[in-house]
Amino acid sequence: xxxxxxxxxxxxxxxxxxxxxxxxxxxxxxxxxxxxxxxxxxxxxxxxxxxxxxxxxxxxxxxxxxxxxxxxxxxxxxxxxxxxxxxxxxxxxxxxxxxxxxxxxxxxxxxxxx
Numbered sequence: 001x002x003x004x005x006x007x008x009x010x011x012x013x014x015x016x017x018x019x020x021x022x023x024x025x026x027x028x029x030x031x032x033x034x035x036x037x038x039x040x041x042x043x044x045x046x047x048x049x050x051x052x053x054x055x056x057x058x059x060x061x062x063x064x065x066x067x068x069x070x071x072x073x074x075x076x077x078x079x080x081x082x083x084x085x086x087x088x089x090x091x092x093x094x095x096x097x098x099x100x101x102x103x104x105x106x107x108x109x110x111x112x113x114x
Contacts, residue, residue, distance in 0.1 A: 009054045017054045018092060020047070021085075022101050027108040034081060034112035038074045048072050055084060086114055 009017060026037045038051065042063050052058055057080035062072040076085050086109070095102040108114070 013050070013054060014088070017051065018088065020051065021089070022094075022098055025101070027101070027104040029108060029112055033077055034108050034114060035075055035077045036081060036085060036108075037076075039071050042070045042072060045072060048074050055080065057084070082114060 020038060021036065024038045024040060026039070027034075028037070029035050038048075040048070048060050051074050052060055055076060057078075058074060058076045060072055060074050064071055064073065089105060094105060
Protein backbone atom coordinates (compact mmCIF):
# COMPACT_ATOMS: atom_id res chain seq x y z
CA UNK A 1 0.00 0.00 0.00
CA UNK A 2 1.29 3.47 -0.90
CA UNK A 3 2.08 5.90 1.87
CA UNK A 4 0.41 9.33 1.76
CA UNK A 5 3.65 11.09 0.69
CA UNK A 6 3.93 8.76 -2.31
CA UNK A 7 0.53 9.86 -3.58
CA UNK A 8 1.70 13.43 -4.17
CA UNK A 9 2.93 13.90 -7.76
CA UNK A 10 6.29 15.48 -8.48
CA UNK A 11 6.44 18.93 -10.08
CA UNK A 12 7.05 17.23 -13.44
CA UNK A 13 4.04 14.94 -13.00
CA UNK A 14 1.89 17.90 -11.95
CA UNK A 15 2.98 19.65 -15.15
CA UNK A 16 1.94 16.66 -17.25
CA UNK A 17 -1.35 16.43 -15.36
CA UNK A 18 -2.14 20.11 -15.94
CA UNK A 19 -1.03 19.85 -19.58
CA UNK A 20 -3.49 17.01 -20.17
CA UNK A 21 -6.26 19.07 -18.56
CA UNK A 22 -5.44 22.12 -20.66
CA UNK A 23 -5.12 20.15 -23.89
CA UNK A 24 -7.86 17.56 -23.50
CA UNK A 25 -10.05 18.63 -20.59
CA UNK A 26 -13.67 19.65 -20.79
CA UNK A 27 -14.79 22.08 -18.09
CA UNK A 28 -18.52 21.93 -17.54
CA UNK A 29 -21.10 20.09 -15.55
CA UNK A 30 -24.30 18.13 -15.60
CA UNK A 31 -26.56 21.02 -14.62
CA UNK A 32 -26.38 20.08 -10.93
CA UNK A 33 -22.66 19.88 -10.25
CA UNK A 34 -19.43 20.91 -11.96
CA UNK A 35 -17.15 18.36 -13.53
CA UNK A 36 -13.91 18.14 -15.44
CA UNK A 37 -13.80 15.40 -18.05
CA UNK A 38 -11.02 13.99 -20.22
CA UNK A 39 -12.00 11.62 -23.02
CA UNK A 40 -9.29 9.87 -25.06
CA UNK A 41 -8.66 6.72 -27.07
CA UNK A 42 -8.09 3.38 -25.35
CA UNK A 43 -4.41 3.52 -26.28
CA UNK A 44 -4.00 6.16 -23.54
CA UNK A 45 -5.03 3.75 -20.77
CA UNK A 46 -1.66 4.00 -19.03
CA UNK A 47 -1.97 7.80 -18.90
CA UNK A 48 -5.48 7.46 -17.44
CA UNK A 49 -4.07 5.19 -14.72
CA UNK A 50 -1.61 7.97 -13.86
CA UNK A 51 -4.42 10.56 -13.75
CA UNK A 52 -6.16 8.34 -11.19
CA UNK A 53 -2.95 8.19 -9.14
CA UNK A 54 -2.35 11.94 -9.38
CA UNK A 55 -5.94 12.84 -8.52
CA UNK A 56 -7.22 10.39 -5.90
CA UNK A 57 -11.00 10.29 -5.89
CA UNK A 58 -11.30 10.86 -9.63
CA UNK A 59 -13.08 8.18 -11.65
CA UNK A 60 -12.40 6.33 -14.89
CA UNK A 61 -15.28 5.10 -17.02
CA UNK A 62 -15.24 2.79 -19.98
CA UNK A 63 -14.00 1.49 -22.20
CA UNK A 64 -16.72 2.77 -24.48
CA UNK A 65 -17.18 1.86 -28.13
CA UNK A 66 -19.42 4.29 -29.96
CA UNK A 67 -19.57 5.69 -33.48
CA UNK A 68 -16.40 3.93 -34.56
CA UNK A 69 -14.49 5.30 -31.58
CA UNK A 70 -13.09 3.44 -28.58
CA UNK A 71 -12.32 5.58 -25.56
CA UNK A 72 -12.10 6.00 -21.81
CA UNK A 73 -13.60 8.91 -19.93
CA UNK A 74 -11.90 10.27 -16.80
CA UNK A 75 -13.99 12.51 -14.56
CA UNK A 76 -13.53 14.70 -11.50
CA UNK A 77 -16.49 16.00 -9.49
CA UNK A 78 -17.46 17.01 -5.99
CA UNK A 79 -14.97 17.52 -3.20
CA UNK A 80 -12.04 16.29 -5.30
CA UNK A 81 -12.79 18.96 -7.90
CA UNK A 82 -13.28 21.73 -5.36
CA UNK A 83 -10.38 20.89 -3.06
CA UNK A 84 -7.76 19.44 -5.40
CA UNK A 85 -8.30 20.54 -8.99
CA UNK A 86 -9.60 24.09 -8.55
CA UNK A 87 -6.61 25.18 -6.40
CA UNK A 88 -4.18 23.65 -8.93
CA UNK A 89 -5.86 25.39 -11.86
CA UNK A 90 -6.28 28.68 -9.98
CA UNK A 91 -2.53 28.75 -9.31
CA UNK A 92 -1.76 28.70 -13.06
CA UNK A 93 -1.49 31.74 -15.31
CA UNK A 94 -4.20 29.96 -17.32
CA UNK A 95 -5.38 33.08 -19.14
CA UNK A 96 -1.86 33.56 -20.51
CA UNK A 97 -1.47 29.88 -21.44
CA UNK A 98 -4.76 29.28 -23.26
CA UNK A 99 -7.49 31.92 -23.35
CA UNK A 100 -10.18 29.49 -24.56
CA UNK A 101 -9.52 27.03 -21.73
CA UNK A 102 -9.40 29.91 -19.26
CA UNK A 103 -12.82 31.15 -20.42
CA UNK A 104 -14.35 27.65 -20.22
CA UNK A 105 -12.88 27.13 -16.76
CA UNK A 106 -14.11 30.50 -15.52
CA UNK A 107 -17.59 29.86 -16.98
CA UNK A 108 -17.76 26.55 -15.08
CA UNK A 109 -16.71 28.27 -11.86
CA UNK A 110 -19.32 31.00 -12.26
CA UNK A 111 -22.14 28.63 -13.25
CA UNK A 112 -21.50 26.31 -10.31
CA UNK A 113 -20.39 28.87 -7.71
CA UNK A 114 -16.82 27.63 -7.31
